[in-house]
Amino acid sequence: MLELDNSSSIVQLNANEELKADYNSLINHPSIQENFEIQSYKFSHNLAPLDSITFTGSETNIYDAVVQPQKFFKDRNKAIVLLTDGNQTSGNNYSYASIDTKSAIYPIIYGDTTNYPDLKITQINVNRYSYLNNEFPVEIFTSYTGSDAITTQFKIKSGNTTLHQEQIRFSKENSSRIINLNLTSKKVGTQSLKATITPLSIEKNTSNNDRNFAVEVIDQQTKVLILSDVMHPDLAALKKAIASNQQRDVSIQNTGDNPDLNEYNMVIFYSPDNAFAKAYNQAKLLNKNTWTITGPSTDYDFLNSKVSSYSIEKDEEVDEVQPILNTSYTTFNLEDLAYEDYPPVQVPFGAVRMNTAPDILMYKSIGDVQTQQPLWFTYEDNNTRHAVLLAEGFWRWRAQSYLDQKDFKNWDDLVGSQVQYLASNKRRNRLELDYETFYYQNQKIIINAQYLDKNYEFEDNGIINMTLIHKGNSQRIVRPFILEGNSYTVDLSGLEAGDYRFTVKVENDQLNKSGALSILEFDVEKQFISAQDTGMKQLLGVDGVYYQGQIDRLVTQLLQNPLLKPVERASTSYASLIDWKYLLGIIMLLLGLEWFLRKYSGLI
Structure with a gap:
């Protein structure tokens, strides 16, 4: 098998013409054509039949080029000839690949393997989001290949504006440097930045001296108000879940505080009664999104008078129910959450009647009976969004989340998704x-x-x-x-x-x-300044690696390898001159004829 490296790093190292020439020399070599069945492949991010040579692959997976042919032709003796620069950018480390007894690997390395002085930005770590006018941390990993001590300039720019610059020093002993700094997000939207190391005058490759990165700047922090006139463990579980995301600010107040709802993105009414009348009126006037949660002192007559999209039958009794997650819920995305085994909560005994089309997040399960009654649902009313949770004691769900997973993520993510949905007035679109x-x-x-x-x-x-x-x-x-x-x-x-x-x-x-x-812009194939033969030497030994211009030596080794010698197989089979079944039939016929003649002649 002939496997050709079709990645763009071959062009970067100016080895494309030599590689193509050697490939053509191999497939047209008389001895190769006479003794081998030639199959040609190309590889970059994966292995594929060779239909054209373009050297445009954006990744190089040499591991697959070594391993896959062994699986394709596992029952046949084969030679795998790899034409590559030895630089791998994806996949497992090929120097640790296994080679079966029916395979012989012959790598040919293209490009200059000499190590030249080189400065490189190897990695940048940065948060994807930042708030407007806030500082965000940036971590830059830089490296130096060379023997002399050098000093160079490091900069971070946004367009033509320099945001940070400093001098950094490298030497053979201190060949890497981590730069940690804080930048300020100054405008909303995607802030594109560029980190640069001033190249050395003798550097051959300057493509790896800069790296682009970006941060999306957000101009808001969600402010959530929990309005409640009772003290209950549910409030603590709710507040902690909302505050687990630093993008949210949550406060708990009672109706006597007369909070200004216009200062908040959304309002949570916990266990509402007549004292909530002013807050409900203000929320409706301001077109605020709300989340109503029933509790120990909920006045259902008052609640039914303030909302028209649903009503709850008044009953002094309560039910102990468990939640059943609706996997078809579409208002916001759900991970693979499961709440069937969570502790029961107390819900109003009366039935819920909907006067609008709700999107039900959870149904009630009473004992072994799964009802179609909503436990947790959302709906839209004109330009506003609303959620309703008919449950008291859901603090146990957050505790159960910790018992199951050793963290609160299961519950906190669900509450966070609900808050994110309600914190925006964006309507649901088709x-x-x-x-x-x-x-x-x-x-x-x-x-x-x-x-x-x-x-x-x-x-x-x-x-x-x-x-x-x-x-x-x-x-x-x-x-x-x-x-x-x-x-x-x-x-x-x-x-x-x-x-x-x-x-x-x-x-x-x-x-x-x-x-x-x-x-x-970022092309990992442009980060190399030389070919690499170290991995191949580790895989096959020093004598097992070939270089451009050594085609004749490679052909000689291919023809001399005992594994690849043609094998002549012969099979011999023997057949009886006279089939014994027919012979037995003839004998029986003659014996019968003799008996008949003797009988007829009176000899028996």
């Missing part, structure tokens, strides 16, 4: 997109879409296309969405770096949605 505001060029870029029909149920026959326009050169790109399970996806991997605006349109419906995203 076309929803799930995407990030920026991506790195070397990563897989997948955008998901949810398309619902007019009844807000998933529609699986949509024709959805995304049209992107590059803001720099106005290039127009159209990509279709593919149906995968209960969502549509489009793969934007391979797009050039830059800022894009896009429109997603449902062709068989009058729905569309627009947005913008950025693709930050």
Whole structure:
């Protein structure tokens, strides 16, 4: 098998012409053609039959190039000839790959293996989000290859503005440096930044001297008010769950404090009664999103008078129920949560009657009976969103979450999703997109879409296309969405770096949605300044590695390897001259004829 490295690092090392020449020499060599069945493959991020040589692969997985052929032809003796620069950017470490007894590996290394002085930014760690005017930490890993002590300049810039600069020193003994600093987010949106090390005058590769990164700046912190006139463990469980996210600020007040609801993104009414009248009126006047939670002193007559979307039968009795999670809930995404074994909570005995279409998050389970009565549901009323939880004692759910998983994440994430939904007045749309505001060029870029029909149920026959326009050169790109399970996806991997605006349109419906995203430049294949033979030497030994220009030596070794010698096999089979079955039949016939003749002649 001939396997050709089709990644862009081959061009980066100016070895593409030599590699192609050696490949053509091998496939046209008379001795190779006479003694071997030649199969050609190319590899970058994966192994594939060789149909063209482009040297455009964005990743190099040498491990698969070594291991996969052994699986494909495991019952045959084979030679695997690898034409590569030895630089791997993805996959397992190929120097630890196993080689079976029927395989012989012959790597040919292309490019200069000499180590030159080089400065490099190897990694940047930064939070993806930051609040406006807040500081955010940045951690930059830098390295130096060389023997002389040097001093260079490190900078971080936003456009033409320098945000940070300092001198850093390297030597053979101190060849790496970690730079930790804090930057300030000064404008809302995606803040694109660039870290740079001033290159040495003798550096061969300066592509790895800078690295782009970005931070999405958010201009809000969700403020949540819990209004309650009773003290209850539920309040502590609720507050801790909401406050587990630093993007939220939560406070507990009673109706006597006369809080100004306009200062909050949403309001939670816990165990409401007549004292909540002013707060309910103010919330309606301000179009505030609310979350009503029934408790020990809830006045159901008052509650029914203040809301029109549902009503609860008044009854002095309560039920002990357990929650059943509705896996078809669509208002916000749910992870694989399970609450069936959680402790029971107390709910009003009376039935709930809905006067609007709710989205039910949890149903009631009474003993072994799973009812269709809602325990936790959400609904929309004009331009506002609302949630209702008919449960007292849900603090036990947070405690159970810790007992099961040794943390509160299960419960806190659920409450957090509910608060996130209620903290925004954004209406539910039939076309929803799930995407990030920026991506790195070397990563897989997948955008998901949810398309619902007019009844807000998933529609699986949509024709959805995304049209992107590059803001720099106005290039127009159209990509279709593919149906995968209960969502549509489009793969934007391979797009050039830059800022894009896009429109997603449902062709068989009058729905569309627009947005913008950025693709930050980063080509991992450009980070190399020389070829690497260390991994191959570790895998096969020093004598098992070949270099460009050594094709004749390689051919000689291929022809002399006993494993690869042609094997002549012969099989011999023997057959009787006279089939014994027929012989037995003839003998029996003659004996019978003799008996008949003797009988006829009176000799018997």
